[in-house]
Amino acid sequence: MRTAVPRRDALRLGAAGLSSGWLPALAARAADPDRKRACIVLWMSGGPAQTDTFDPKPGHPNGGPFKAIDTAAPGVRVAEHLPLVAGQMKHLAVIRSMATKEGDHGRATLHLRTGNLPRGAIDFPVFGSLVAKERENPGDLPGYVSITPRVGAAALSAGFLGPQYAPLVVGGNGDVFDPASGGTGGLRVENLGLPANVSPARMADRLALLDESEADFLAPRPGAATASHRSAYRRAVRLMRESAAKAFDLSDEDDKLRDRYGRNRFGQGCLLARRLVGRGVPFVEVTLGGWDTHDNNFAQVRNLCGTLDPAWATLMADLKDRGLLGTTTVVWMGEFGRTPGVNPRNGRDHYPNAWSVVLGGGGIKGGQAVGRTGAGGLEVEDRPVSVPDLLGTVCRALGIDCEKQNLSNVNRPIRIVDQSAKPVAEVLA
DSSP states (O other): OOOOOOHHHHHHHHHHOGGGTHHHHHHHHHSOTTOOOEEEEEEETTOOOGGGTTSOOTTSGGGOSOOEEEOSSTTOEEETTOHHHHTTGGGEEEEEEEOOOOOSHHHHHHHHHHSSOOBTTBOOOOHHHHHHHHTOOOSSSOSEEEESOOSOGGGGOOGGGOGGGSOEEESOTTOOOOTTOOTTTTOOOTTOSOOTTOOHHHHHHHHHHHHHHHHHHHTTOOSHHHHHHHHHHHHHHHHTSHHHHHTTOGGGSOHHHHHHHOSSHHHHHHHHHHHHHHTTOSEEEEEEOOOOOSSSHHHHHHHHHHHHHHHHHHHHHHHHHTTOGGGEEEEEEOSOEEOSSOOTTSOOOEEOSSEEEEEEETTBOOSEEEOEEOTTSSSEEEOOBOHHHHHHHHHHHHTOOTTOEEEOTTSOEEESSOTTOOOOGGGBO
């Protein structure tokens, strides 16, 4: 769909010049107003230390060595090693009062990613799969893409929704990232291309033969298993089409922009996320691991933020310049926070009692911090937020009815978000 820019507006924008920021305004006006909303999750695997990122405690013994700096949002301060993200704070809202109970990596990860803890035989889907189902992508690309995940299989499972809503994984755990490479820069989808000796015509013949041979077997065997098999196979075939495969090729991006994101796995993953949501993928997550800082916390956090800061800030600016920020909700979170107190190994341990997440972009009222922890960061003193509250908030930002139900694998209706959810109204635009 093409949206015309009135001649008078075009002249006004042109006269304003680049220095006045006409390009973002033009992009926003030209953006498709009917574009479906999307979500990008920046998943901080291991649990980032809130005291050293978005809830600094300068002057307190728990505060550590880092200074707090001002941001583009008056009154909101962050740790000194996030200066570029600080410049984007007008588009971001910090929730400093997450209060959860799970301090084990596996259980906490499942809780944050599904909104539920293990419960009997129910196979809960992760949130990305739920969004993919609600925001069906009619094109060749999948509804859910996970870039460089560092979580177990259960934390990537579509559960009772079925494999058609499972994530496409880009850049598996065993991949070696080559920052000098072109194309995907090491972020590849396995087996996406045709074998060297197979032409497109020959591949089409093979697929037709497969459909014909399967038809007789599948016809008398209807059910979830056979439907899932055919759905997964057809999705794989669609991904092999040139238009879909091209979405994962970063070589046509400007080199200077790639440099701004950072020539590393996470930075290029954020750039890929922007490409995918721009092509209609409703849910993309990019993982930055290494936040389990039991030892040498401060050096590790500084190094991690050296990767996080340019990638995240550039993602926000790039989305805005392309008219995508208003329809893309960005979520920064891990599975829990870390102890305000420092252990004998100069590290911080698991701490679910009081920690931070950050929301931004589409559907979010940025430029603020919601909730408060005490002077030492040990407890939530104002506006506690639970996991259902958080996921309900993201649903609202995406325009998804969090009360909607899906039929589970035990024939029990399950809401998208638990009925205890109270979305954080303060951060919703």
